[in-house]
Amino acid sequence: MNAYKRFDKLVPKEEKNRIDYRVRMEDILELPELKFNPFKERICKVFSTSDKKDGSLDFDDFLDFLSAFSESATLEIKSHYAFHIFDFEDDGTLGRQDLKQLVNCLTGKADKTSLTADEMKQLINNILAESDIDKDGTVNLSEFQHVISRSPDFVSSFKIVL
Amino acid sequence: MAGNFDLNQPLMGAGLESPADEEGVHVSFSQLIAEQIGESPDGFELQQLQRALNDEDRDYVGELGSAFEYPGRGLNDMEGEDDDGGETDPQDGLPWSSATLKILSSMPSRTIGRSRGAILSQYYNKTLQLRRRGQSRSSLRDFSRSSRPTIRGYGMEVDTTDGPESEMKKKKERLVNNLQNLSVGERLKMLRGMPVSVAEKKELRRLTLQKDKPPPSSSKIPCCSQLKFYIIIAARHSWYSWLSFLHSLQPWQFLFKRIGGRFGTGVLSYFQFLKTLLLFNVFLFLVTFAFLVLPQAMHPTELPVGVRTFSGLELISGAGLFTDTVMYYGYYSNSTLQKSCAREHNASASTDHDCVSERLSYNMPLAYFFTIGMSFFITCIILVYSMSKSFGRSFRIDKSYSILAMKVFSSWDFRVIKKSSVELMSQNNCTQLREILAEVVQKKEKNGGCQALWRLMVHGLAWAICIGGTAGCVISVYFFSEYMHQDLQRTSRQTNTHPLLKEASLLALPALVSLLNLLLPSLFSLAAWMEEYHSPSVRTYVALGRNLMLKVSVLAVLCYHWLGRVAANPSDINLMCWETFVGQELYRFLIMDFIFTLLNTLFGELLWRLFSRNVLRRSRNPAFDIARNVLDLIYAQTLAWIGVLFSPLLPAVQILKLLLLFYVKVTSVMMNCQVPRRPYRVSQMTTIFITLLCFPSFLGASVCVTYTMWSIKPSSSCGPFRGLRTMFQAGKRWVQELEKNNPDLSVLARVHAYLVENPFFLFVGAGIFLIVIYFYSQVVDGQRKVIELLQEHIEEEGAHKKYLISKLQNMHESKKRIPRRLRSQDSGC
Numbered sequence: 007m008n009a010y011k012r013f014d015k016l017v018p019k020e021e022k023n024r025i026d027y028r029v030r031m032e033d034i035l036e037l038p039e040l041k042f043n044p045f046k047e048r049i050c051k052v053f054s055t056s057d058k059k060d061g062s063l064d065f066d067d068f069l070d071f072l073s074a075f076s077e078s079a080t081l082e083i084k085s086h087y088a089f090h091i092f093d094f095e096d097d098g099t100l101g102r103q104d105l106k107q108l109v110n111c112l113t114g115k116a117d118k119t120s121l122t123a124d125e126m127k128q129l130i131n132n133i134l135a136e137s138d139i140d141k142d143g144t145v146n147l148s149e150f151q152h153v154i155s156r157s158p159d160f161v162s163s164f165k166i167v168l
Numbered sequence: 169m170a171g172n173f174d175l176n177q178p179l180m181g182a183g184l185e186s187p188a189d190e191e192g193v194h195v196s197f198s199q200l201i202a203e204q205i206g207e208s209p210d211g212f213e214l215q216q217l218q219r220a221l222n223d224e225d226r227d228y229v230g231e232l233g234s235a236f237e238y239p240g241r242g243l244n245d246m247e248g249e250d251d252d253g254g255e256t257d258p259q260d261g262l263p264w265s266s267a268t269l270k271i272l273s274s275m276p277s278r279t280i281g282r283s284r285g286a287i288l289s290q291y292y293n294k295t296l297q298l299r300r301r302g303q304s305r306s307s308l309r310d311f312s313r314s315s316r317p318t319i320r321g322y323g324m325e326v327d328t329t330d331g332p333e334s335e336m337k338k339k340k341e342r343l344v345n346n347l348q349n350l351s352v353g354e355r356l357k358m359l360r361g362m363p364v365s366v367a368e369k370k371e372l373r374r375l376t377l378q379k380d381k382p383p384p385s386s387s388k389i390p391c392c393s394q395l396k397f398y399i400i401i402a403a404r405h406s407w408y409s410w411l412s413f414l415h416s417l418q419p420w421q422f423l424f425k426r427i428g429g430r431f432g433t434g435v436l437s438y439f440q441f442l443k444t445l446l447l448f449n450v451f452l453f454l455v456t457f458a459f460l461v462l463p464q465a466m467h468p469t470e471l472p473v474g475v476r477t478f479s480g481l482e483l484i485s486g487a488g489l490f491t492d493t494v495m496y497y498g499y500y501s502n503s504t505l506q507k508s509c510a511r512e513h514n515a516s517a518s519t520d521h522d523c524v525s526e527r528l529s530y531n532m533p534l535a536y537f538f539t540i541g542m543s544f545f546i547t548c549i550i551l552v553y554s555m556s557k558s559f560g561r562s563f564r565i566d567k568s569y570s571i572l573a574m575k576v577f578s579s580w581d582f583r584v585i586k587k588s589s590v591e592l593m594s595q596n597n598c599t600q601l602r603e604i605l606a607e608v609v610q611k612k613e614k615n616g617g618c619q620a621l622w623r624l625m626v627h628g629l630a631w632a633i634c635i636g637g638t639a640g641c642v643i644s645v646y647f648f649s650e651y652m653h654q655d656l657q658r659t660s661r662q663t664n665t666h667p668l669l670k671e672a673s674l675l676a677l678p679a680l681v682s683l684l685n686l687l688l689p690s691l692f693s694l695a696a697w698m699e700e701y702h703s704p705s706v707r708t709y710v711a712l713g714r715n716l717m718l719k720v721s722v723l724a725v726l727c728y729h730w731l732g733r734v735a736a737n738p739s740d741i742n743l744m745c746w747e748t749f750v751g752q753e754l755y756r757f758l759i760m761d762f763i764f765t766l767l768n769t770l771f772g773e774l775l776w777r778l779f780s781r782n783v784l785r786r787s788r789n790p791a792f793d794i795a796r797n798v799l800d801l802i803y804a805q806t807l808a809w810i811g812v813l814f815s816p817l818l819p820a821v822q823i824l825k826l827l828l829l830f831y832v833k834v835t836s837v838m839m840n841c842q843v844p845r846r847p848y849r850v851s852q853m854t855t856i857f858i859t860l861l862c863f864p865s866f867l868g869a870s871v872c873v874t875y876t877m878w879s880i881k882p883s884s885s886c887g888p889f890r891g892l893r894t895m896f897q898a899g900k901r902w903v904q905e906l907e908k909n910n911p912d913l914s915v916l917a918r919v920h921a922y923l924v925e926n927p928f929f930l931f932v933g934a935g936i937f938l939i940v941i942y943f944y945s946q947v948v949d950g951q952r953k954v955i956e957l958l959q960e961h962i963e964e965e966g967a968h969k970k971y972l973i974s975k976l977q978n979m980h981e982s983k984k985r986i987p988r989r990l991r992s993q994d995s996g997c
Contacts, residue, residue, distance in 0.1 A: 043582065044580075055367065108576065136572060141970075
C-alpha cells in the first residue's frame with residue numbers, strides 16, 4: 007500500500023487513470039531514497055521494461071525494484087540485479103571500464119576523494135586477479151555471484167526501505 | 169559452451185590439426201552444444217555460427233563499437249601489462265575480426281542473465297533437478313587430480329538470443345510443466361527466486377494455475393461451496409489487512425530508517441540488537457507475570473513487620489517499601505494457593521485436602537521452580553537457534569581472500585540516503601580502498617626483524633596495561649565488597665543507625681562497579697591507540713576481548729560475593745531472607761548502571777564532542793563506539809538473567825530501562841556522532857554479539873542460577889522454598905508424590921533419576937556430540953577440497969577457450985587471405 011502511495015505521488019494528475027502509465031526517469035530520480043545514490047540512473051535503466059529504453063518505470067517495474075531491494079529478496083536475485091546495475095556498458099560482463107566507473111561511483115566525484123590513475127590500475131588488476139576465475143579479463147555473472155556469495159555483508163547493504 | 173572436454177573426444181583434436189578443415193570444427197561445435205542440451209541439436213545456433221563465419225564483407229565493428237571489451241587484453245594479462253588502464257585500444261593485442269566479436273558477444277557466459285531465454289532454461293534445469301532429486305553425481309573420490317571431472321551433471325545451460333517466438337514459447341511451456349509438478353511451497357519459492365520482471369512472473373503463475381484446474385463456471389458450483397468460497401476470500405482479505413496493520417505497527421520503523429539513512433548499517437545493528445534484547449525481556453516478563461506475580465498478587469500474604477513509609481530512595485535502592493512486595497522472592501508463599509480458604513499458610517508444604525473447594529489450586533513452589541526453569545530453557549533454545557542462523561549466514565567455507573573484490577562489490581550501503589552521509593561514505597570508501605591496497609602491496613614486503621620486535625614489545629606493553637587494569641579492578645571490587653560486608657555486619661549489630669543511611673551505604677558497591685565499568689574501557693582504548701595492527705578487524709576483536717575479560721571477571725567476583733559470602737552466612741548480617749537481599753542488590757546494580765550510562769551519554773559524549781571540536785580541532789564528530797555499547801547491553805542483560813530467580817519483576821525493570829536507553833541513545837547519536845570511519849563488518853559483528861549473548865552471558869547466568877538451585881540452602885523463613893534442603897527438592901518432591909499417588913509413573917521417576925543425576929549419561933551424550941561435530945568438520949574440509957579442484961578446472965577451461973578462439977581467428981584470417989590472393993592473382997593476369 008505504501009509503495010502504491012509513493013508511486014501515485016509521482017504520477018501527474020492528468021494521467022492518474024491510466025493503469026500502465028510510465029513515470030519518467032527524471033521524476034524517479036527525485037525520490038529521496040535515490041536522490042544522492044550514485045547508481046540511480048543505472049537502477050532506473052535496469053528495472054525499466056519500456057521499449058524506448060529511456061529508464062521510465064511503470065508500477066510493475068516499481069514493484070520489481072522494491073522487491074529486489076527488500077528484506078526478503080534472496081541472495082540470487084540481489085546479486086543478479088547488482089550485476090546489471092554495475093554493468094555500466096551493458097555488455098553482459100564487468101570489464102575494466104565498468105570496474106573503473108564502479109570505483110569512481112564508490113569514491114565520489116570530488117577530486118580529493120578519487121584515486122590516482124596508478125592506484126586505479128593497481129586496484130583493478132587486483133580485483134580481476136581475485137575474481138576472474140577463467141582469466142578472460144572480465145568478470146561475468148557467475149564469477150560475480152561467486153564473489154558475492156562469500157561476502158556476508160552484501161545482503162544487508164543492498165537494501166532500500168521506503 | 170566450453171563444457172565437455174572428455175578425453176575421449178578425438179574429433180576435437182582431429183578437427184584442429186588440419187586448419188583447412190573448417191567443416192570439422194563446425195560439426196564438433198554443434199555436437200558439443202547438442203550434448204549439453206541433451207536433445208536434438210538446435211539448428212539455430214549452427215546457422216548463426218555459419219552465418220557469422222561466412223560473412224566477411226559486412227563489417228559490424230561500427231555497431232559493436234566501444235561496447236565490447238577487446239578480449240585480446242585478457243590474453244595479454246598473462247604476459248604482463250604495459251597498457252595504461254584501458255583508455256586506448258591496445259596496439260599490441262590481437263585484433264579480433266567482427267565475426268569473432270559477434271560470436272563472442274553471444275557466448276553464454278556473457279549473455280547469461282540478460283536474455284530471458286537463458287533465465288528460463290536455467291530455471292527449467294533447476295526445477296528438473298528438484299523433480300528428480302535422485303540425480304547422483306559421479307563421486308569425485310574416484311578421480312585423481314590430473315583427470316578433470318565432467319560437469320555434465322551440473323546442468324550447463326546454453327542460451328539462444330531472443331530468437332523466434334516459438335523457441336521462447338517452448339521453453340516457457342517446459343518450465344510451466346515442471347513448475348506444476350512441484351509442491352505448492354516449492355513452486356512459490358522457485359517463482360520468488362527467479363530474477364525476471366513481475367509481469368513475467370504473473371504470466372508464469374497464471375499459466376501454471378490455469379493448467380492445474382479448469383476454472384469452474386459459477387453456475388455449476390452448489391451454493392454451499394460457493395459460500396465456502398466467499399468465506400475463504402473474506403478470510404484471506406482480512407488476513408492481509410491484519411498483516412499490513414501489524415507491519416505498520418512495528419515500533420520504531422521510522423526511526424530505524426532515519427538512523428540507517430544517516431549512519432549506515434553498522435550503527436543500525438546496535439539499535440536492532442537493543443530491540444532483540446527488549447523482545448527477550450518482554451517474553452521473560454510475560455511468563456513470570458502470568459505464572460508467578462499474578463497468582464501471588466491475588467493471594468496476598470500477611471506482612472511480617474509493620475508498615476514502612478515510602479521514601480524516594482526505594483526507586484534506586486530497591487529496599488524499603490519494596491522489600492515485602494511481589495517484587496522479590498521473599499514475598500512468595502511456599503504452599504498451595506487456594507481460593508476460598510481461610511487457612512493459615514505455615515511453614516510446612518501441605519497438600520491436605522481439608523479445605524475442599526471447587527476452585528483450582530496452585531502449587532506455588534512448583535510453579536516458581538518450573539517457571540524459572542522453563543523460561544531459561546526456552547530462552548536458551550531461541551538464543552541457540554538465532555546464533556546458528558546468524559553464524560550460517562556469515563560463515564564461509566572458502567579460505568581464500570578476495571578482500572578487494574568483495575569490498576568493491578558490496579561496500580556501497582544503499583540504505584544511506586542523506587547527502588552529507590553519502591559524501592562521507594564516499595570519502596571513507598576512498599580511504600579504505602587505499603588502506604587495503606597498501607596492505608596488499610605491503611604483504612609482499614617483509615618486515616625487518618627489528619621492527620617486528622618493537623611491535624611485539626608495544627603489544628606486550630598494551631596487554632600488560634590491560635591485564636593489570638583488569639586485575640586491579642577485580643581486586644578492588646573484592647576487597648571493597650568484603651569491607652562493605654563487614655560494615656554491614658557491624659551496623660546490623662547496632663540498632664541506632666538511621667535506616668535510610670544504611671540503605672544509602674548499600675549503594676556504594678554498585679556505584680564503584682559502574683564507575684570502573686565506565687573508566688576502564690577508555691583506558692583500554694588508550695592503550696590500543698599506540699598499537700598498530702595488521703587489519704582493523706583484528707583491532708576490533710582485541711578491543712572486544714579485553715572489554716569482555718573485564719566484565720566477566722567483575723561479574724565472577726560479584727557472584728562469589730553474593731553466593732559465597734551472603735548466602736552462606738546470612739545470619740551474620742542479620743538477614744531474614746538472603747534471596748531478597750541478593751535480588752535487591754541486583755536491582756541496585758541495574759539501576760546504577762543505567763544512571764551511569766545516562767550520565768555518560770548525555771554529558772560524556774557531549775563534552776567529548778565539544779572537546780574534540782574546539783580543543784583538538786578535528787573536523788569530524790567522534791564515532792559511535794558500537795562494540796563498547798553492545799557489551800554494556802550484554803552486561804546489563806546478564807545481571808537481569810541472574811536476577812530473575814531472586815526478583816521475578818526484574819525483567820519489567822529491564823524493559824523500562826531499555827526503552828529509556830533507546831531514546832536517549834538515538835538523541836545522542838543524532839546530535840553528537842558520525843558515520844564510523846573504520847570499516848565495520850556488520851553481519852560478522854552481529855554474529856559475534858549474539859554469540860557473546862549466548863555463551864558468556866546466558867551460560868554464566870544459567871550456571872549461576874543452576875548452582876543456586878542445586879546446592880544452596882534457601883532461607884528458612886521466607887520464600888516458596890523455605891524448609892527444603894535445596895530449591896531443586898521442590899521438583900523432586902513433586903515427582904515422588906506423583907509416584908506415590910500413581911504407581912504407574914514410577915518408570916518416569918526412575919528415568920528421571922537416571923538421566924539427571926547419573927553423570928555417566930552426560931558423558932555419553934557429550935561423546936556423541938563431539939563425534940557429530942568431528943563428522944561435520946570433515947565434511948567442511950572435503951567441500952573445501954572440492955572448491956579448489958573446481959577452481960582449477962575453470963581456469964583450465966578458460967585457457968581452452970582462449971586457445972579455441974585464437975585458432976578460430978587464425979583459421980578465419982587464413983581463409984580470408986586465400987581468396988584475396990586468388991582475386992589479386994586473377995586481376996593480375
